[in-house]
Amino acid sequence: xxxxxxxxxxxxxxxxxxxxxxxxxxxxxxxxxxxxxxxxxxxxxxxxxxxxxxxxxxxxxxxxxxxxxxxxxxxxxxxxxxxxxxxxxxxxxxxxxxxxxxxxxxxxxxxxxxxxxxxxxxxxxxxxxxxxxxxxxxxxxxxxxxxxxxxxxxxxxxxxxxxxxxxxxxxxxxxxxxxxxxxxxxxxxxxxxxxxxxxxxxxxxxxxxxxxxxxxxxxxxxxxxxxxxxxxxxxxxxxxxxxxxxxxxxxxxxxxxxxxxxxxxxxxxxxxxxxxxxxxxxxxxxxxxxxxxxxxxxxxxxxxxxxxxxxxxxxxxxxxxxxxxxxxxxxxxxxxxxxxxxxxxxxxxxxxxxxxxxxxxxxxxxxxxxxxxxxxxxxxxxxxxxxxxxxxxxxxxxxxxxxxxxxxxxxxxxxxxxxxxxxxxxxxxxxxxxxxxxxxxxxxxxxxxxxxxxxxxxxxxxxxxxxxxxxxxxxxxxxxxxxxxxxxxxxxxxxxxxxxxxxxxxxxxxxxxxxxxxxxxxxxxxxxxxxxxxxxxxxxxxxxxxxxxxxxxxxxxxxxxxxxxxxxxxxxxxxxxxxxxxxxxxxxxxxxxxxxxxxxxxxxxxxxxxxxxxxxxxxxxxxxxxxxxxxxxxxxxxxxxxxxxxxxxxxxxxxxxxxxxxxxxxxxxxxxx
Numbered sequence: 001x002x003x004x005x006x007x008x009x010x011x012x013x014x015x016x017x018x019x020x021x022x023x024x025x026x027x028x029x030x031x032x033x034x035x036x037x038x039x040x041x042x043x044x045x046x047x048x049x050x051x052x053x054x055x056x057x058x059x060x061x062x063x064x065x066x067x068x069x070x071x072x073x074x075x076x077x078x079x080x081x082x083x084x085x086x087x088x089x090x091x092x093x094x095x096x097x098x099x100x101x102x103x104x105x106x107x108x109x110x111x112x113x114x115x116x117x118x119x120x121x122x123x124x125x126x127x128x129x130x131x132x133x134x135x136x137x138x139x140x141x142x143x144x145x146x147x148x149x150x151x152x153x154x155x156x157x158x159x160x161x162x163x164x165x166x167x168x169x170x171x172x173x174x175x176x177x178x179x180x181x182x183x184x185x186x187x188x189x190x191x192x193x194x195x196x197x198x199x200x201x202x203x204x205x206x207x208x209x210x211x212x213x214x215x216x217x218x219x220x221x222x223x224x225x226x227x228x229x230x231x232x233x234x235x236x237x238x239x240x241x242x243x244x245x246x247x248x249x250x251x252x253x254x255x256x257x258x259x260x261x262x263x264x265x266x267x268x269x270x271x272x273x274x275x276x277x278x279x280x281x282x283x284x285x286x287x288x289x290x291x292x293x294x295x296x297x298x299x300x301x302x303x304x305x306x307x308x309x310x311x312x313x314x315x316x317x318x319x320x321x322x323x324x325x326x327x328x329x330x331x332x333x334x335x336x337x338x339x340x341x342x343x344x345x346x347x348x349x350x351x352x353x354x355x356x357x358x359x360x361x362x363x364x365x366x367x368x369x370x371x372x373x374x375x376x377x378x379x380x381x382x383x384x385x386x387x388x389x390x391x392x393x394x395x396x397x398x399x400x401x402x403x404x405x406x407x408x409x410x411x412x413x414x415x416x417x418x419x420x421x422x423x424x425x426x427x428x429x430x431x432x433x434x435x436x437x438x439x440x441x442x443x444x445x446x447x448x449x450x451x452x453x454x455x456x457x458x459x460x461x462x463x464x465x466x467x468x469x470x471x472x473x474x475x476x477x478x479x480x481x482x483x484x485x486x487x488x489x490x491x492x493x494x495x496x497x498x499x500x501x502x503x504x505x506x507x508x509x510x511x512x513x514x515x516x517x518x519x520x521x522x523x524x525x526x527x528x529x530x531x532x533x534x535x536x537x538x539x540x541x542x543x544x545x546x547x548x549x550x551x552x553x554x555x556x557x558x559x560x561x562x563x564x565x566x567x568x569x570x571x572x573x574x575x576x577x578x579x580x581x582x583x584x585x586x587x588x589x590x591x592x593x594x595x596x597x598x599x600x601x602x603x604x605x606x607x608x609x610x611x612x613x614x615x616x617x618x619x620x621x622x623x624x625x626x627x628x629x630x631x632x633x634x635x636x637x638x639x640x641x642x643x644x645x646x647x648x649x650x651x652x653x654x655x656x657x658x659x660x661x662x663x664x665x666x667x668x669x670x671x672x673x
Contacts, residue, residue, distance in 0.1 A: 007040065007063065008040075008042065008047050008062065008191065009040050009045060009049075009051065009052070009060055009061065009063070010039075010060070010061050011031075011038050011059055011061075012058075012059045012060075012061060013037060013038075013059075015058060015059035016037075016038050016057065017059070018033070018036060019056075020390065020391055020392035021054040021056070021392075022038070022055055022060065023038070023391070023392025023393070023408070024389060024392040025050040025051060025053070025054045025272065026048075026051055026392075027046070027048060027050065027148065027272050027275070028045060028048075028147075028148060028151065028152065029044065029393075030042075030044035030045040031407075033407070033408050033409050035409065036409065036411070043359055044151065044359045046144045047143065047144050047147065047190075047191050047193075047194065047195055048144040048148075048192060048272070048296040048297070048304075049192070049297075049303065049304025050272055050304075053304055062191055062194070062210065062304075062305075063194055064213060065194065065207040065208055065209055065213060066209065066213050066216055066220070068206075068207045069185050069217065070217070072185065072206060073107035075183075077181065077182070078109045078178065078179075078181070078182045078183065079109055079182070079183045079184075079185060080108060080109055080110045080111070080112060080174055080182055080183070080184055080185070081108040081110070081111045081112065081185055081187060082112050082113075082114050082170050082174070082184055082186045082187065082205075083099075083103070083113055083114060083188070084114050084167070084187060084189060084190070084246070084300065085113065085166075085239070085243045085245050085323075086188060086189050086299075086300045086301045086306075086319060087187075087188075088318045088321075088322035089189075089246070089308060089310070089314075089318045089319055090189065090211040090301075090306050091211070092310065092318065093225075094225050095225070095231060096234075096322070097233060098225040098232075100231070100233060101230065101231055101232040102223050102225065102228060103214075104232060105221070105223050105228065106218075106221060106223065108185070110178075111232075111234055112170065112174060112234060112237075113234045113239045113243070114166050114167055114170045114188070114239075115166075115239030115240070115243040115245065116170060116173060116237050116240070116242060117165075117166035117168070117169035117170030117173060118141075118169075118242030118243075118245035118251075118254060119239060119240045119241065119254060119338075119341060119342075120169050120342070120345055120348070120350060121141060121163055121165070121166050121169050121242075121251070122241075122242060122245075122254035122255035122256075123255070123342050125137075125139065125251065125255045125291070126256065126257065128161060129257070129290060135290070136289060136290050136291070136292075137159060137161040137290065137292070138156065138161060138279070138282065139161055139251060139292065139293045139294060140160055140163055140165065141165045141245070141251065141295075142165075142192070142294065142295045143193050143195060144190075144296035144297075145275060145279070145294050145295065145296050146160065146354070147192065147195070148296070149279060150354060150356055150357045151357050151358060151359040151360075153280070154356040154357075154358050154360075156279065156282060157354050162351050162352055162353065163352065164350050164351070164352045165193075166245060167186050167188070167205060168352070169350050170184075171184045171186075172204070173237065176348055183206045184204070184206055185205070185206060185207045185209060186205050186208045186209065187214050188208075188209075188210070188300070188303070188305065189300055189301065189302075189303030189304070189305040189306045190208075190210070190305055191303070191304050192296070193208045210306075211305050211306055212305055212306075212307050213305070215307065236337065237341060237344075238330065238334050238337050238341075239338065240254075240327070240341070241253060241323070241327070242254050243319070243322065243323035243326060243327075244319060244323050246299055246301045246319055247300075247301070247320065248268055248295060249293065250299075251293050252266060265288065265289065265291070266289070266291045266293065267289045267291070267293070268293045268294075269292065269293070269295075270295040270296075270297065270298050270299060271297065271298045274294075275295065275296050278292065278294060279292075279294070298312060299312070299315075299316065301315040301319060302315070365404045365405075369404060370397065370400045370404065373400040373403045373404060374397075374400050376403075376410040377400070377410045377413040378413065378415070378416035378420075379396055379400075379413075379416075384396075385397070386415055390414035390415070391408070391413050392408075392412065396413075399412065399413065462500075466497065466500055466501060467501075469497055470494065470497040470498070470501065473490060473493045473494045473497055477490045477491060477494060516555075516556045516559065516639055517558075518554040518556060518668045519554065519555075519556070519557065520552050520553075520554060521553060521554070521555050521560065522552055523548065523551045523555075523585060523592055523594065524546050524548060524551040524585055525551070526557060527544060527564060527583055527585065527594070528544070529561065530561055530564040530565055530568055531568070534568055534569060536572070537572045537575070537576075537578070539577060539578020539579070540572050540579060540580075540581055541578075541579075542581045542582075543582045543583070544582075544583045544585075545582065545583070547584070548586060548587040548592065549587060550587060550666075551585070551587070553664060553665075553666045553667075554666065554667050554668045555639060555664060556635075559635045559638075559639075560639075563632045563636065563662065564594070564596075566628040566629065566631065566632045567632065567660050568581070569628070570628060570629070570660075571596050571597070571598040571600075571660075572598075574598045574601065574658060575598050575599065575600040579599045580598075581596070581597070581598050582596075582597040582598075583595070583596055584597070589666070590667075591663050591664065591665060591666055592663075592664050592666055593661060593662065593663045593664075594662045595660070595661045595662075596662075597657060597658070597660075598657050600656065600658065601649060601656055602647045602648045602650075602656040602657055602658055603645070603649055603658055604649045605647075605649070605650075608645060608647060611629055611645055612629050612630055612632075612643075636662055639664050639665070640664075643661070644661045644663075645659070645660050645661075646658070646661075647659070
């Protein structure tokens with residue numbers, strides 16, 4: 001049984017950016033994401049290398065066999081190199097003869113083309129179909145496809161052709177020719193072939209190098225093409241048409257078979273999507289297919305072990321041209337050697353057996369469990385199942401099943417994460433506005449407290465001499481003759497002294513920390529009383545709209561009369577030429593609200609933030625003390641309520657006017673947020 005002490009592909013966590021590209025491209029769903037961290041589940045991995053190709057951060061690492069190969073070369077054993085027929089697509093910068101010389105310079109005893117193994121494998125497929133015309137087969141040169149069937153479609157294992165891959169076939173050929181004790185090292189574009197010891201009954205290949213690793217070995221030993229004086233040639237035995245094996249359909253050409261689009265007896269499939277879908281449907285939709293020639297890549301020249309940046313067409317062309325030139329350049333003896341290979345290795349065993357390695361997730365999950373996981377992902381209705389694939393899974397249901405199996409997190413759902421971020425942002429906005437309002441209220445309270453202390457001190461100091469001044473002015477007024485200038489002057493002194501007295505009284509009311517005497521009060525009746533006792537300015541029409549279900553609230557009625565009077569008086573004074581004054585009363589189970597609206601000139605935007613400051617007034621000089629709204633603000637806050645103002649002074653922006661809104665807790669223990 002396989003062990004996973006030396007994993008095939010691993011993830012460098014520091015480089016992984018959790019883009020889910022590897023999850024999306026992995027046909028085996030062998031990438032597990034838990035708590036925001038990805039890792040490869042080794043038993044599920046088929047080694048296709050898709051995760052390597054799509055990872056832009058180079059966060060995937062493949063098991064490196066270079067040190068193992070160096071150890072073999074440094075040993076006393078005979079070590080031979082087997083080069084995959086896709087090498088012309090990789091080493092475009094090195095002529096074939098130079099490449100062979102460079103491999104020899106590493107210390108290999110001989111260098112062979114795997115294409116001969118491909119020739120013999122093709123012969124075996126031709127024989128299978130001739131001897132078993134009623135049977136159906138899935139080709140097995142691609143180890144990733146074999147692993148996929150063994151792990152995820154074990155019911156299809158009887159269809160796997162009992163034929164080794166060209167790599168293993170070549171290893172058996174070389175042991176047949178050179179002796180059973182030689183050590184073989186494969187060099188090619190494939191990552192999945194590194195598991196050759198897992199997919200075969202016994203160890204056939206001691207090390208598997210990707211072309212990238214082979215280049216790395218050249219660099220470590222300082223081997224350059226220009227440093228070698230002569231080119232060399234591959235060691236015999238020679239290969240034939242198997243050189244085109246890396247190309248899609250190459251097996252068919254080597255086996256002299258044809259893909260008949262009308263009969264569908266032979267079907268070629270390649271690439272992630274095609275091979276997954278074709279295998280899944282093989283025993284259902286492809287009943288007429290006798291041979292399924294299938295590759296996990298778009299041809300072996302597209303393997304993840306390649307380093308070239310050339311297009312697929314350029315790679316394919318290079319392999320075709322090399323094969324054509326190579327076969328054309330063969331001498332008569334070499335051509336005869338190729339033609340006689342089938343007879344020479346007629347008795348060579350190229351068979352293989354398979355054992356199941358089932359990794360399917362099963363169907364134990366219930367619909368209720370799936371629905372609960374979908375709810376965690378914000379999927380409550382069929383319309384919420386977007387199937388966008390951003391999580392790496394084709395559908396939301398696939399994602400939910402992966403979450404149940406422990407392969408994924410529900411947080412991988414990008415639309416749901418965006419929605420959660422949007423909600424969190426909105427909540428932060430609300431919290432930020434609340435903090436700003438609290439900050440403004442705190443600053444205003446601090447200013448009011450300071451002004452209150454100053455006002456109290458001034459009021460007490462000025463009140464006594466002012467009372468004496470007013471007393472003597474009244475006495476002097478009584479002694480003045482009617483119609484005299486002196487009497488007019490003294491009356492002016494008395495009027496201004498009384499105005500000063502009212503200002504002092506306002507200061508004392510502002511500075512005094514009054515107790516709130518809560519008692520059940522009918523707010524609608526309180527508004528009516530205020531209107532009855534306060535004079536109505538000519539031209540002002542008062543409209544009261546009472547939409548309260550329960551008008552009773554626990555407030556201090558005397559203090560609330562002062563609040564209503566201040567707002568009512570200010571609203572009338574804001575409309576010197578008359579207008580509509582509207583008072584709206586509304587409530588809910590916790591709060592009562594009073595809105596006082598006028599359609600006057602409005603308050604300029606730059607003054608809105610100062611309307612509750614002591615001594616600030618938008619009225620003309622002599623028309624007010626600037627303490628009414630400050631006192632009102634203080635009373636509302638002592639009731640643990642809130643007062644807000646909205647105003648428009650720009651006629652271009654719409655109707656002008658001002659609305660003061662007072663919101664109070666219905667009961668004493670409530671606090672307006």
